[in-house]
Amino acid sequence: MKEKEDEYKQLFMGEGLEQHEALNNLLTELEKNPEEGSIVDEIFRITHTLKGNASGMGFSDIASLAHTLEDLFGAIKHGEFKLNNKIFEAVFKALDVMGNQLSSLKDNKKVSFRGIKTKIDVLIRESKNNCESKEESKRKDNSSKQPAEENQAVINDPSTDLDDAQSFLDQDEFIITDKSLPEEKEVEVRKIDPEINKVTFSDLVQVPVGKLDNLLNLVGELIIERDRITTSLVGTEGANNNEFSRLKRISSDLQYSVMNVRLVQVGFLFNKFKRVVRDASISENKNVDLQIEGESTEIDRNILQIISDSLIHLIRNSISHGIEQPEERQAAGKSQRGIINLRSYNDNDGVIIEIEDDGKGIDIEKVKLKALSKGLVTKEMLSLMNDNEVVMLIFEPGFSTSDNVSSLSGRGVGMDVVKKATDSIGGQINIDTTKGKGTLITLKLPSSMAVKGTLLFQLGDQEYAIPLSYTEAVVSYSKSDLYKISNGIVASHLGKTISVVFLKDLFETGGTLRQRIFNSYSELQKDDKIDIIIVTYNGRTIGMVVDKLLQQKEIIEKPLSKPLDNVDFISGVTILGNGNVCPVLNISTITNSIFNMSLSNQ
Template sequence: MSNKEQEYRKLFISEADANVEELETLLTQLEKSPADQKTIDSIFRIMHTLKGNAAGMGFEVISKFAHALEDLFSEIKQSKIQIEEELFTTLFKAVDTLKELVQSLSDDKLNVRYRGVQRKLEVIAENSRKAEKPQVEPTPTKKGVAKKSVSKAKKSSTVPEKEEKQQLEELQAQVHQHQAKQPKKAMTLEEEKEMITAEEKDAKKISFSDMVQVPVEKLDNLLNLVGELIIERDRLITTHEASVSRNEFNSLKRVSSDLQYSVMDVRLVQVGFLFNKFHRVVRDAATTEKKQVDLVIEGSETEIDRNILQIISDSLIHLIRNAIGHGIESEADRTGEGKEAIGKLTLSARNESEGVVIDIKDDGKGIDVEKIKKKVAQKGWVETSFLEKMSQEEIISFIFEPGFSTNDAVNSISGRGVGMDVVKKAIDSVGGNIKVQTEAGKGSVFSLILPSSMAVKSTLLFEVGHSQYAVPLTYTDAVLSLERKEVYKIQNRLMINHQDQTIETVFLKDLFFPEEFSSRTEALKSNEKWNVVLVHYNGKKLGLVVDKLLQQKEIVEKPLKKPVDFVRYVSGVTILGNGKVCLVINIPQIVQKLFNHSVNVNATAVA
């Protein structure tokens, strides 16, 4: 297969995927409003387009399957088939099969069974057409009478037809004779010009779309090149800053920065690209749970990096299913509590603080905080006495711990907490965070705080030893300069007070080089001020003591690759303007390591 054919194949798959996604959304809408003719027309147009595109590419199986769906909706469109619940089961199954057929173009190992579903669609359409034709049975009569009546009918119908045809032929002959006698005139220049103009008006113009589809791999490669350009720019400026005025590089900085953000902007997609997929997810989950749920989508035009959207898609599906399965009550329970029988699930997005916030909100029963406390105490993670002193946010954060679940039974839709650690890891991998708000009897809100792009990270640079490190600002709360007397010991742990909170503090050097363990001992004897970077993760706060604070800087982070991808407490790497390698600190790993629930931190402070 040539490169051009591969490109066309990818283009078809991309468009077909979009068609199937739109088809799912429209079917979900049609199920709620079966009489909506506009939705039926839209579905018919999609099937007609997909059938034609598939035939043009030579994908006969997809073309014929789409043709069967098109024929069926042609009957529905003409109100010859009544849409019933049983029919929707077949239609959704057909859409699933169509989706698999499209996927099989990319996956040769995927064996799709489609003939049974296709035949069922064809039978439904055929039965409708047969029922439409009137079956006239001949009236029993005597043979002689019947023949006589038929012959009379034939005679009466054919005579006028012959006369009319003869008259028409005579008229045409007269016109031809008249035209032959007329002298032929030459066409004037004005007439010729007019007739050319007429042909131009009749000719169909070729138009081109303003949209160009580009494979994501090309954008990723372009962004990597731009990232290397930015690193090289910073190195060049740093190398020559002593001999050349910084103003000399202003034009280079402006153009390279504009190029970087332009490429990042191309990678942005509207969150509606993902949100619109969830109509089917909500429908299937609600059907499984025998509940009625309306999905409300807000802020679908909000833009975010496509890669981030792809990474968090499974997490959103999990959160939506949990909200339906164990957040929203049954119809009987809701009406008994004075609520609307139909549950409401809101999926919204908005821009906030140079990032994107996605909320998954339900109007269900909320999260049982007391049940979480009992489960945590039962597992022995934290003593009951200390649990009573924890805030609601800290208690709810336990649902993101591996192996945590408040559900005793397992079903197709897992309970809140089951698999939440996987959700958290996915959010962490893109440098995001997740917060939970809940109110008993009112519902819950899961808020995903995400960067708008993975290409550039805003970080705080600092020194530890003779090396420079970066910590993402996403996890940074504050930068503190503390006196020795402001630090306390609790069970051999260092604690500080900040905004009426007691926060554990560690020396980053001791964490990276535990065999030395000298920084803390020396600092406790010294009267020098401590530079502390206050970070947070999953409702927990931690102070990191560093040697020297440097500056805030946007960096292009590269992931660690083999053979150094196993390094702990490091999420990636960048190269600074001075040519030195700078490691990016992995805050989630550090916080998870230090806040081990098997250790009880209930103690009294000793100065």
């Protein structure tokens, strides 16, 4: 019984959050077009439905607040009073409280709502009284101008509910004889079509996300076990390759079918940002419009959830740092209203999300000065960095170019959190900016977290995996192609000088990384050939020397359990077909370690 109650609760929350998002979007549109009656009608309908659902579930606080909003928009719908800024601000506040109420259902926390409910009730009464006073004055004026006999005719005209009843009956499909009426009036209408009373079912079934996650984990275990059995039986007597192929096909189809069920359209998240832009614009006293493209692009729900806070921060950052004040834009020959474009589209096996503003762009020189003052780089390093590498410094912890603290920015935190969230799902982030023109932020994300494309390689007898999302190329060099400098080893790749690290030295224990960095290089002979995997992360490209390249393979990565969850350079593990545990490299920590080592030895 408890499980059923929890399931109904989750279903209510899912529908309630969708209704809450719709109300936010509708109210944002209504604020721009306050005379649009269809929007008022839709808000009234949604609040009425939400109130009923909450009452049915026993969530009286949510039902009470929804009832107040229903009363408000019912009165507006019937023309009892007009919308104004005070009402809009109160309703937006009420929606924020309602959002907290819905979220609090997870942990049964109490959310205070009486204050905003009372405020809206007072606004309703005040607005009604004002309107009634105006109508009364208007009626008195009209009454004094009408002839006496005309007024008498109006007074003596009897009103009955008969005409209203007739109108109601005409809309329904049944026959009724009202014997209680003086003239025994019979009203005939069409008979009910039996087909109308048929019960219909929706083709959609709502399933809690937790069930999908559990199902995907089980499918992952099935795939690992399939690979293990297949590998162990290949070549043995009685083994049938056709049966293996069929098993692989069926299990793979099952895996991708479950993954597809977890996909959601990015519009599910993007449409929430209309309210975010509205609030941020008001906070910064700027005029900003949000334009959305590619709402139908599909991505794993868990990825969208992890990246949602980062997207909110990036959009707010674009408004705070990027979009200029209206008078500045006008002086620069721009429209007073700034524009933020939020786009998404598929790219190979991933999803691209772009946030572009037409603001003032990022001041590269200001970034350099701030990075130097924070000790993030040295002058020598800056001289070797291109503009793109400099701009990526804004993602370093504690970096901020804001001169003033506001509610949106200037607190010295934020952009590094965006990078960490992107790293955690195997994504990448890049920035293109032009001073005076605007900034484009591009996030390249995997479409699913369940399966990860990797390149397998060996160090000694141990197999490792590196995500393909970071891999640019695989090259073969000799020792003569490498150059030893004071801070490490470098090589030339596509006309660019890159750092090179022997992973064997990186994973050794004892001494500092700086002390170990030349061990394997010193053991090489002049003509020895080495395999190098070129990877790029956060605008930084490095070459990683491995003992042996194996193959590309899709894997199911499992996170490390405590106390190994904080191991440097490893993000997780997978199980290969031979039963071996295969660590997955954490490219972000490796590249950052190489970069920081270079910085500390300048």
